[in-house]
Amino acid sequence: MKMNRRAFIKACGIMTGYAVLGLNITKEAVASSMSFVGLRQTSVYAADANAKIYAIRKSQDNPMIKKIYDKKDGFLHEGPCGHMSHHLLHTHYIDRSAKVAALKDRGVTLNF
Amino acid sequence: MRLIEGVMYQNNAPKGVDPDSIYFVQVDATKCEACGTCEEVCATGAIQSINEDGIRSVVDPVACMNCGQCLASCPYGAIYEGVSYVDEIFEKLKDPDTIVVSMPAPAVRYGLGECFGAPTGTYVGGKMHTALRQLGFNYIWDNEFTADVTIMEEGTELIQRVQEQGKKDARPLPQFTSCCPGWVKFTETFYPDLMPNLSSCKSPIGMLGPLSKTYGAHETHTEAKKIYTVSIMPCIAKKYEGLRPELADSGFRDTDATINTRELAYMIKTAGINFNSLPDQKPDAVLGDSTGAATIFGTSGGVMEAALRLAYEVLSGKKLSDPNIKVVRTHEGINTADVKVPGFGTVKIAVASGLDNAAKLCDEVRAGKSPYHFIEVMTCPGGCVNGGGQPIDPDVRASLFSSTVAQINKRFRARKVTA
Numbered sequence: 113m114k115m116n117r118r119a120f121i122k123a124c125g126i127m128t129g130y131a132v133l134g135l136n137i138t139k140e141a142v143a144s145s146m147s148f149v150g151l152r153q154t155s156v157y158a159a160d161a162n163a164k165i166y167a168i169r170k171s172q173d174n175p176m177i178k179k180i181y182d183k184k185d186g187f188l189h190e191g192p193c194g195h196m197s198h199h200l201l202h203t204h205y206i207d208r209s210a211k212v213a214a215l216k217d218r219g220v221t222l223n224f
Numbered sequence: 225m226r227l228i229e230g231v232m233y234q235n236n237a238p239k240g241v242d243p244d245s246i247y248f249v250q251v252d253a254t255k256c257e258a259c260g261t262c263e264e265v266c267a268t269g270a271i272q273s274i275n276e277d278g279i280r281s282v283v284d285p286v287a288c289m290n291c292g293q294c295l296a297s298c299p300y301g302a303i304y305e306g307v308s309y310v311d312e313i314f315e316k317l318k319d320p321d322t323i324v325v326s327m328p329a330p331a332v333r334y335g336l337g338e339c340f341g342a343p344t345g346t347y348v349g350g351k352m353h354t355a356l357r358q359l360g361f362n363y364i365w366d367n368e369f370t371a372d373v374t375i376m377e378e379g380t381e382l383i384q385r386v387q388e389q390g391k392k393d394a395r396p397l398p399q400f401t402s403c404c405p406g407w408v409k410f411t412e413t414f415y416p417d418l419m420p421n422l423s424s425c426k427s428p429i430g431m432l433g434p435l436s437k438t439y440g441a442h443e444t445h446t447e448a449k450k451i452y453t454v455s456i457m458p459c460i461a462k463k464y465e466g467l468r469p470e471l472a473d474s475g476f477r478d479t480d481a482t483i484n485t486r487e488l489a490y491m492i493k494t495a496g497i498n499f500n501s502l503p504d505q506k507p508d509a510v511l512g513d514s515t516g517a518a519t520i521f522g523t524s525g526g527v528m529e530a531a532l533r534l535a536y537e538v539l540s541g542k543k544l545s546d547p548n549i550k551v552v553r554t555h556e557g558i559n560t561a562d563v564k565v566p567g568f569g570t571v572k573i574a575v576a577s578g579l580d581n582a583a584k585l586c587d588e589v590r591a592g593k594s595p596y597h598f599i600e601v602m603t604c605p606g607g608c609v610n611g612g613g614q615p616i617d618p619d620v621r622a623s624l625f626s627s628t629v630a631q632i633n634k635r636f637r638a639r640k641v642t643a
Contacts, residue, residue, distance in 0.1 A: 118578035120269045130632075141629055147605035148344055148557060148617045152334045153523045154611060155345035157553070159334075165347065169516035169547040170533045171372035172377075176513040178438065181376065194382035200434040200473050202424040205408070207416040211244065211286040220283050222268035223584060224414040 225304065229339055229486035230616050232304035238310040243467035244590060246308045248290040251280050255302035262294035262303065267579035267603075268410070281321065286413070288588060289406040289579065291603045292460035292612015299620055301427065307463045309481035310453075310491060316452045316481075317360040323450045325440070325473045325532070326361040327432045330368050331458035331522035331608035332485045338615040339489030339500045344610070350504025355492050359504060365436060366507040368514030370428040371521045371530070373435070376401065378425045378527075379534040381508065382598055396421050398574075398589060398596040401527050403427045405465035406603030410579055415586045428590050429455045429462060430471055433478030443510045448476065455482040458522070458611035461603070476545065483602070484613025516547070524577040524607035525554040528600040532563055532571070539568040556605050557581055560596070577607065 115123075159165045168174055180187050188196050212222065225232050238246060251271070262271045270287035271280050271294050282288050293301040316322045333349035342348065353364050353378030381399065383524045388394040402423040405444055409424055425431075434452050441448040455466055465471070466479035483491075492499050507513070518532050520634070521524030536544045551561040554575040563571045574596045578583040582601040588594040604610045 130278065131237060131500055135282075148619065149610040151343075152345035152609035153553075153555065153606060155334050156330070156520055156523045156526070159347045159349070160520050161548070166514070166516035170537070170544070171375035171515055171517045172531060172534050174369075174372045174512075174513060174515045174518075174536065176369060176509060177372050177376060180373070187442075192376040193384065197377055200438065201373065201426055201431045203426045203430065203470060204424070205412050205416075205419040205422055206470075207419070208244070208409070208417045209414070210410040212413055214386065215284050215287060220272075220287070221269065222287055223267060223580075 226308070227310070228505055229491040230301055230621065231299070231348065231486060232432045233487070234304065234306050234310040235309075235578055236307050236426050237243045237309045238467060240469075242466065242469075244286055244462045246464070246467075247285050247288070248281055248463055249292050249295050249303055250282055250289065250306055251294075251622070252302050252304055253279050253281065253577065255300055255304070256280055256298050259299065261297050261299060265293045265297045267291075267293075267583075268414070289409050289413075290464045290612075291406040291425065291579075291601060293604060294612075295460070296610075296614070296616055297620060298614050301621060305460060307482075308487060309483055310487050312455055313481055313483065313491070321386075321450060322452045324360065325363045325365050325451055325453045326356045326454060327365055327429060327436070328356070328456040328488075329462075329522070329608065330371060330519045330526075331611060331614065332488065333519075334522060334609050335458055335485045335614040336489055337499075339486065339493075342500075346518060348499075350506070351499060351502040352488075352504040353507050354505040355488075355497055355499055358497050358502075359491060359495055362508045363436075363440065363511075364505075365432065365440065365511040366514060367428050367432050367455070368518035368521075369507075369511050370432040370435065371518035373431050374425055374428045375517060375530050375534050377431075378423050379538070381423055382531065382535065382537060383426060383542060386597060398594055398599045399423050400607075401529055401598075401600045401613050403521065404603050404608075405459065405461040405599060407579070407582060407601045409461065409464065410570075410582065411586075412601070414583070415590070417617035418586055418589055419611050421589060426464065429457065430465065433471065434474040436480070436634045437474035437476055440511050448474065450477065451476075452480045453478070455479045456484070457482060458485050458608045458614045459604075460484060460612040461501075462613075478581055484611070486613060486615060489615070522608045523550045523553070524538055524556075524602045524605075525559060525575045526607060528552045528573055528575050528598065531571070531598065536563075536565050536567075536570065539571075540566045542566060552600075554607075556585065557632075571596045571598065572596045577602055578605045579603055584588075 274281040337346040337348035437448040466482040516528035559575040
């Protein structure tokens with residue numbers, strides 16, 4: 113394909129414009145969403161540090177935690193990772209890789 | 225289809241189906257402007273172009289981790305949710321034979337207020353509990369309580385793993401957190417060889433369901449079979465987790481319904497409750513009281529900080545005078561730190577925000593080069609406060625400039641395709 117000078121300069125202009133605009137937009141979008149998320153994160157830490165909202169700051173000091181793990185008559189009296197904990201509060205995981213492998217065999221491209 | 229806080233929902237409350245077959249998020253092809261924003265924010269590449277015009281679609285639910293970051297970032301509101309239990313919950317709330325239990329996640333209380341005009345991030349925990357009471361929930365239990373239980377279980381598991389190193393059948397290090405359902409599915413799908421590194425602890429909501437129907441039922445003298453548990457999450461992937469067939473350890477389904485922050489706001493509005501004028505109330509104590517360590521589960525680095533507040537005291541036998549462990553707080557990317565614990569040594573930790581960052585740490589573990597003891601992963605950048613079920617950032621939809629640019633991008637890409 114042959115290109116005259118005018119078309120070449122025009123193409124360069126469009127490409128530069130696109131590159132600058134595209135880059136800035138991505139930057140701006142990420143910065144704005146992170147500042148939005150940042151506000152929520154700041155609020156979480158402010159509540160954690162606010163004694164009027166959370167008087168206690170460590171899980172092990174929660175009186176209801178002490179009650180449920182009470183060694184004498186607590187529901188989870190064997191303590192964390194005890195028998196009852198393993199029955200109700202722990203789980204196992206399932207290998208799901210065969211399903212994506214089948215997807216890839218069908219020609220789908222994924223990032224991992 | 226129904227519009228809830230700017231997002232379309234399909235009225236669909238699945239029971240007993242394989243969650244791998246459900247599209248929890250999907251693109252409405254008639255609204256898609258082919259700008260490609262969803263594809264850019266998707267870590268796995270599950271959302272792709274399906275035709276020459278660049279219209280996007282989720283290729284298959286098995287490749288989708290259901291995080292909903294595509295939905296939260298779409299400037300056109302073209303991505304909808306495929307599952308909503310709202311109508312079923314309204315029915316159960318009216319039914320006198322059903323004891324409906326609320327289970328709201330930490331991050332919900334930092335997003336819900338935005339649906340009622342409050343500034344971004346306003347804490348509305350007290351109002352949320354009152355609103356749940358007024359909606360007719362019989363017990364206001366709170367997922368933050370089981371965040372505290374998670375710390376006890378997961379912290380203990382970590383200490384056990386550290387102590388058993390070198391022995392026969394020792395569980396491997398690093399230990400990964402298992403609170404985030406997108407991350408758990410990601411491990412099962414793309415890094416199944418690292419499943420032994422995942423903490424065996426259920427997520428906080430995975431713990432509150434069975435505790436409600438056993439301990440909670442006992443403490444309140446309620447018949448367990450009458451209890452209907454409603455998980456209220458900042459998250460879409462939790463709808464997948466609620467349907468996992470293995471989560472039925474109470475003898476019943478552990479989680480009966482899952483909604484997110486936007487759907488709770490919709491329920492409060494539909495019931496005619498004036499949210500902003502509500503007084504602050506506390507949850508019901510038995511499975512409701514919580515701590516600061518529980519609430520920080522809502523942000524990236526929070527589970528790590530909460531676990532360290534326990535691990536420090538258990539390992540050193542000393543009181544941790546300042547519970548702020550700021551080095552682990554993470555806004556984006558990967559954060560690593562060495563935490564010195566007297567009488568024990570150094571605890572090496574990493575916090576990953578976003579699945580592409582998590583994959584980098586996974587590759588290190590796979591290669592046997594990971595120096596860490598404990599790794600926290602959150603699928604959504606910044607953590608649950610930025611979950612796919614939270615109120616949408618108004619800037620995402622409102623910016624005329626970015627939607628204009630999206631249009632230009634669309635034309636540019638369309639031209640490239642036809643040329």
